[in-house]
Amino acid sequence: MNLDLPLNEYTYVAFDTETSGAYPVGHDVVEFGAVKWYKGEEVGRLQFLFKPREPMTDFIIGIHxxxxxxxxxxxxxxxxxxxxxxxxxxxxxxxxxxxFDLGFMAIDFEKNQLPLLPEPALCTSLLSRKWIHGVENHKLQTLVRHLNIDGGQAHRAYDDAKACLHVGLACFAKMPPEMTLAGAIKSQGKNLWWKDYSLASLSAPQFKSIIEAIQTKKDVDMVYEGGSDRGSTRRVTPIGIVRNPDGDYLQAFCHKDQAAKRYYLNRISDAQVIWI
Structure with a gap:
């Protein structure tokens, strides 16, 4: 698509997901909210609750x-x-x-044989770091208070989506009037595309084994080319896979260290599901 038009020439959808846990593949979206904006007006909205595969823990319920x-x-x-x-x-x-939200939604699109969308994404957390100053942090609720936005109920998907939209619009208002979408993307410091959150593109056998293990709640014996035991086989319980512009990783519980750890996908050379 053409990224060189002025910002007000595009349709925007601000969205938010609330989930049954922190990690895609292992956890599910339990609430989705979105608001569509075009030429200064809200032109659509969606809000749904969803039933996850497993009951949520008290910890997760306490968040949202x-x-x-x-x-x-x-x-x-x-x-x-x-x-x-x-x-x-x-x-x-x-x-x-x-x-975070792209990672969860991309998985559900692919599960249902829906193509990942070709348009880029904006992150209002990243944009606010560039364009909104004088705040102690760039959490959504901090920005809501700083900008005097009606944030609704925090950590509910539609209200957070609408708050996100208005944070984004506040960032746009601080940009030069000639700013294009390409310029806004550049200002956030990272390119975010739906395709980069694909699980289907993780076609190597070790990743297929890990995904299968998460879905079937099995352990894997994994060879990791990093850390102090580089190249050795370690048994882990995979929790979820995170596609991230700073490096894709597996979150898993390491049996040897008895701790949850992060393993970067580009350092995993082999993984075998333990079916016992």
């Missing part, structure tokens, strides 16, 4: 306030994923800490 009872009769995300995909089509998406 969505209880297992609230989602007990909610649809599965597969029932609404095509509507969400259609809502995104042709729009520039924005999210606060966008890699």
């Amino acid at each position: 306030g969505i209880t297992n009872e609230m989602v007990a009769d909610a649809p599965l995300i597969t029932e609404k994923i095509r509507e969400i995909h259609e809502f995104f089509k042709g729009a520039i998406v924005m999210a606060h800490h966008a890699p």
